[in-house]
Amino acid sequence: MRNSFILFLVCGVFGDEVKIIVMEGHSVTLHTHLTDMKGVIWIIWSVEEDDLVKVLLVMSEGIIDKDFDDESFRDRLQIDQTGDLTITNIRHKHSGRYEAEITTYTGTTYKTFRVTVFDSPHVISAGAGDVKSVSVSERVSVTLHTDVQTHRDDLILWRFGDEGLLIAKHDKEDNKSSIRDDGMFRDRLKLDPHTGSLTISDVKTTDTGVYKLKISSNNRQTQYKTFSVSFNNIHCCDAVEALMRLVVTAVMGVAAVAAVIVLGYDIRSRRDEHKRKSPETSDE
Missing domain, CATH: 2.60.40.10 (Immunoglobulins)
Incomplete structure (x- = not known):
């Protein structure tokens, strides 16, 4: 197996490295650009982080033959029937060099991706919601x-x-x-x-x-x-209500004073009238 692997490396076709920049929390898809899996023996997806290469999963003839389920990628990896790899809810720690080793009956090709994950920016338009x-x-x-x-x-x-x-x-x-x-x-x-x-x-x-x-x-x-x-606006309403009560109280106070004045004037008028009539009654 070791010799065949070396042979594949020698015969392999290395394409240009695709650079991808994505924001944390988003998803990113690494495309193999295959239209189908005819003639494909296997696809091996791996990632290089800090000079350490880790195999993420192996897809053999359209079936996920081995999912290594690395802890940092747990429940994050999705692969479709053309070998495209999607990483969901990505984090900064997932930045690195990803590689798809595509082996067919005619040889092996490699597709590489340089993924850079940046932190959420301080200012950005947020999503909608209720x-x-x-x-x-x-x-x-x-x-x-x-x-x-x-x-x-x-x-x-x-x-x-x-x-x-x-x-x-x-x-x-x-x-x-x-x-x-x-x-x-x-x-x-x-x-x-x-x-x-x-x-x-x-x-x-x-x-x-x-x-x-x-x-x-x-x-x-x-x-x-x-x-x-x-x-x-509770405080505002409280203030308005208090002011209204003060005004009403003041108006009622003025009305009460006016009523007292009118009543006093009426009593005095009746008393004066009574005094004027009293001498006339005595002369008779």
Whole structure:
């Protein structure tokens, strides 16, 4: 087997290396450009990371003969009937040189791919989703509940504002979190790795706006959630109501004083009239 492998290397055709750049959490497909598997004995997919070559899977005559299921690629690899390899929910650690060794009855060809995975950018347009309105009061804490249970391979991203500013991130697979710690949200954000929920403490007026959540998984549909956070108008209504009560009280007070004055004037008028009539009665 060793000799035949060397023979294949000598007779093999090496194509140009295809460079692919992909963002973490996305999927990437490495194409063999085969139209069918006729005449193909096997396809061996491997990856070179840090000068170490690891076989990912072997496809023999259209059947996955061996899936090595490397821990870092667990549940991430998909291969179609033409040998194209798809890596789902990719991470930075999956950057490297990938190779497809395609062996047919006439020889062996190699297709190589240089995959570079970059971290989620600080600013990007976030995905859409149903918008949930959340009303908050100043100086309190509020939690944006995802209502989901995350899985061990999930990548959780929270973004803020229409421009999609990255404010919180958690990679469940590596159990690593990063929270934006600038002047705006300093020491006020907390991400729950079990649910992906985000808590904002000591809420300020500048915290109002749109928050967007993205949860990427290996073999599950990517989830998007959007929250619109705004200040409630309880305090405003309380102030208006208090002012209205004050005005009503003042009006009622003025009316009461006016009633007393009118009543006093009426009593005095009756008394004066009674005095005028009293002498006339005595003369008779």
